[in-house]
Amino acid sequence: MELNQLTIKQAQEGLRNKKFSSVELTRACLDQIKKTDKKINAFITVCEKEALESSKKADKLFNNLTIEQLSNDLPLLGIPIALKDLFSTKDIKTTAASKVLKNYVPVYDATVVKKLKDAGAIIIGKTNCDAWAHGSSGENSDFSPTKNPWDTEYVPGGSSSGSAAALAANMCLAATGTDTGGSIRLPASFCNVVGLKPTYGRVSRYGIIAMASSLDSIGHFTKTVEDSVLLLNVTSGKDQFDASTPGVDVKNYTKNLNAGVKDIKIGIPKEYITKGLDKNVQNRFEQALKEFEELGANVEEVSLPHTEYGIAVYYIIQPSEVSSNLARYDGIRFGSLRKNFGEEAKRRIMLGTYTLSAGYYEAYYKKAMQVRTLIKKDFDNAFKKVDAIITPVSPTPPWKLGEKIHNPLKMYLSDIFTVTANLAGIPALSVPIGFVQGLPVGMQILGPHFSEELLFRIGHLYEQVTDWHKQKPKL
Ligand code: GLN
Secondary structure (H helix, E strand, C coil): CCHHHCCHHHHHHHHHCCCCCHHHHHHHHHHHHHHHHHHHCCEEEECHHHHHHHHHHHHHHHHHCCHHHHHHHCCCCCCEEEEECCECECCECCCCCCHHHCCCCCCCCCHHHHHHHHCCCEEEEEECCCHHHCCCCCCCCCCCCCCECCECCECCCCCCHHHHHHHHCCCCCEEEEEECCCCCHHHHHHHCCEEEECCCCCECCCCECCCCCCCCEEEEEECCHHHHHHHHHHHECCECCECCCCCCCCCCCCCCCCCCCCCCEEEEEHHHCCCCCCHHHHHHHHHHHHHHHHCCCEEEEECCCCHHHHHHHHHHHHHHHHHHHHHHCCCCCCCCCHHHCCHHHHHHHHHHHHHHCCCCCHHHHHHHHHHHHHHHHHHHHHHHHCCEEEEECCCCCCCECCCCCCCHHHHHHCCCCCHHHHHHCCCEEEEEEEEECCEEEEEEEECCCCCHHHHHHHHHHHHHHCCHHHCCCCC
16 A cells, blocks of 8 residues: 555554654655646645655654654654645645635644644645635635546535545545535545534634634544544644633543444434435435444434525525625735635625625524524434434535536535534534445534534444445546
8 A cells, every 4th residue: 555545543553663754654645746636636735845844853753752652742743634725824825725815924823733733743735625615616716626536527525625635635644624514524525535524613713714703613634534533632622812612621532432333313304305315315325324223323313494594594694704704805914915806705795795784684694693593403402312413415426517616506505414513513524425426425424512522433333334435536
């Protein structure tokens, strides 16, 4: 196996036992980027020089520290990780995939970036995405769309398109993302990797270019659920710079990973199995449910009656917050150029300004906030009956590039199964469940606030009895 194909867990073992060096591992990823990224366009910036320098330093530490010191203090030492280009990186260009910020170089690291670096991770580059994270396909990037590594005529899902595609194509060992309405889960499911959208506030938003502040969740993409645990162990926790990070204890998410799902109750919301759900996706999903039953889980129907309002509510609240957050790019700060805003950002700024304006606020924004509460209560009620809920991530398999880009409403509808988790603030884990005509499909496992440990347990067990997540695209 080539080094860039390893999981974090495998690479940790190899590095700690000196089977290979971090320089070799980093080089393998950089070589893969050189070989394949012309076709995929997953990166906006590749940090070759910085990555090689840090990996040299990592190798020195491997020689000088004990395995115990390494696993306690530097759990990600020498592991190449890519960052969505929304994460502020000190001295490295951070564009949000928008021409507005094409020359912006932050003077500080986002909290998550700092935590990853402090844990020893190697930052290999900054990945492409929909500009400002507005989108579901990656096509809103001002730096050309990312292609799906499984078939380059198809979208990789968005907005964290480059992170998911880079990982699926083995250009890194993990990648970060943001999920405001599905931007981690959708690309994870379209590219056949694992994606975690943590509970709102579990991971600090400080230093990440804001989209919609009450919905933005900071998470990551990995090759396995086990790797997802290793990253959340590092990135989660209270941050003095983000008041929405609560003091809720950070668990050691590794501890109960192998506890299984016997006697766990899994709910299937009847509102998700509708006419709009692609038949092939439905078949894959039902197969996954059967597997859970065989593993000893109790699967039962639940109801989330306000699901049908999810998209309408999300597409009022989110643009409202976008219009406020993007007001800071006023041409005075960040070297930003206002005239460079793209179509989609302008659409959202106008929509949001309208829904917040005097006279319309009560009719749109306030009403949407009230229905948001009902959507959250739907989940609260369901979680009185079941421990977790499982649904497909997307109602359809990946679609062709260009297919929806001129029809924003159609594009927005692809978020129908993902936005409600953000509206309710609950965690969700996207896991591969197979293929439809050669293109990946995923399920999401949802749980109550701060139930990441349980979601990992369920996802990990599923990976022990299936090998969908091990399938790799031929490039
Ligand atoms: N696709 C959704 C949107 O366009 C979600 C984006 C996101 O999660 N960043 O708003």
